[in-house]
Amino acid sequence: MAKRATIPARPGSNEPPKIIVKKIVEGEHGHHGGAWKVAYADFVTAMMAFFLLMWLLGATTEKQRKSIADYFSPTLVETKRESAGSNGLLGGSSLTDRDSYPHKAAQTGTRALTVPLDAQGGPDAGGGSQLRKEDMQQFAKVKAKLNAQLQTAKLRKLRNHVRFVPTREGLRIDLIDNADYSMFALGTTAFNPEAAELVSTVAQAVAAMPNQVSIRGHTDSLPFGDPRAMNNWMLSSGRAEATRRKLAMGGVTERRFERIEGVADRDPFISKDPSDPRNRRVSVTLLYRGFR
Numbered sequence: 554m555a556k557r558a559t560i561p562a563r564p565g566s567n568e569p570p571k572i573i574v575k576k577i578v579e580g581e582h583g584h585h586g587g588a589w590k591v592a593y594a595d596f597v598t599a600m601m602a603f604f605l606l607m608w609l610l611g612a613t614t615e616k617q618r619k620s621i622a623d624y625f626s627p628t629l630v631e632t633k634r635e636s637a638g639s640n641g642l643l644g645g646s647s648l649t650d651r652d653s654y655p656h657k658a659a660q661t662g663t664r665a666l667t668v669p670l671d672a673q674g675g676p677d678a679g680g681g682s683q684l685r686k687e688d689m690q691q692f693a694k695v696k697a698k699l700n701a702q703l704q705t706a707k708l709r710k711l712r713n714h715v716r717f718v719p720t721r722e723g724l725r726i727d728l729i730d731n732a733d734y735s736m737f738a739l740g741t742t743a744f745n746p747e748a749a750e751l752v753s754t755v756a757q758a759v760a761a762m763p764n765q766v767s768i769r770g771h772t773d774s775l776p777f778g779d780p781r782a783m784n785n786w787m788l789s790s791g792r793a794e795a796t797r798r799k800l801a802m803g804g805v806t807e808r809r810f811e812r813i814e815g816v817a818d819r820d821p822f823i824s825k826d827p828s829d830p831r832n833r834r835v836s837v838t839l840l841y842r843g844f845r
């Protein structure tokens with residue numbers, strides 16, 4: 554925008570009148586443009602966020618605040634994505650299993666390995682903690698009783714074949730073969746006399762307990778001549794069932810058996826050598842009450 558002004562010449566002068574043009578720039582007095590508006594908007598937004606945060610801290614419980622924090626954190630997603638069984642069809646979940654930890658032999662991890670034994674909280678917290686303490690005391694008594702029996706002349710030969718392993722599920726009792734001795738006759742589900750006596754002793758030690766029992770059979774990787782007639786899946790399952798029958802004969806009631814399964818050579822004790830005879834074993838687990 555421009556304004557024109559004319560200054561007349563002095564009287565008696567031959568000079569032409571002077572014309573002055575003054576340019577006026579719009580917004581010259583506009584407080585240096587609109588940048589201050591953006592800064593002010595950012596300030597107001599930050600104050601709104603601050604007051605919203607203060608309101609949330611005052612109006613929510615600690616449990617609710619933790620849920621809000623977990624919603625904005627990718628940690629839980631990463632944990633589930635990398636947990637046991639997460640490369641399967643359902644991404645670590647199924648219709649029957651909890652916490653993304655299936656109990657199949659071919660899974661990529663196990664609950665006992667990936668969840669710390671002394672983990673707090675979860676489904677075992679609260680009212681079940683007292684039962685857990687009582688079960689642990691009873692498991693310690695069972696272990697002491699069986700160790701005492703293994704010192705007798707009748708079972709001393711097998712004392713190095715028994716292993717007690719505390720797990721998140723309960724107390725696991727492994728009956729393990731080696732190169733010098735096998736619990737079962739070669740390639741069969743028939744107990745050797747000493748092993749039959751050992752399983753009967755285990756049955757007597759746990760017969761009066763209320764805990765459920767899980768049995769899992771394992772083999773080494775040595776194949777059979779005709780896998781259609783007999784294979785390691787059939788052998789491991791058959792040995793688990795033979796152990797169940799022996800425990801039942803020793804006084805363990807039928808309703809206490811939670812799982813009877815065979816996993817062939819898929820879960821070796823000596824992972825570096827699947828054909829090692831120590832991979833042949835039967836695991837009897839006394840489950841914590843309330844554990845599923």
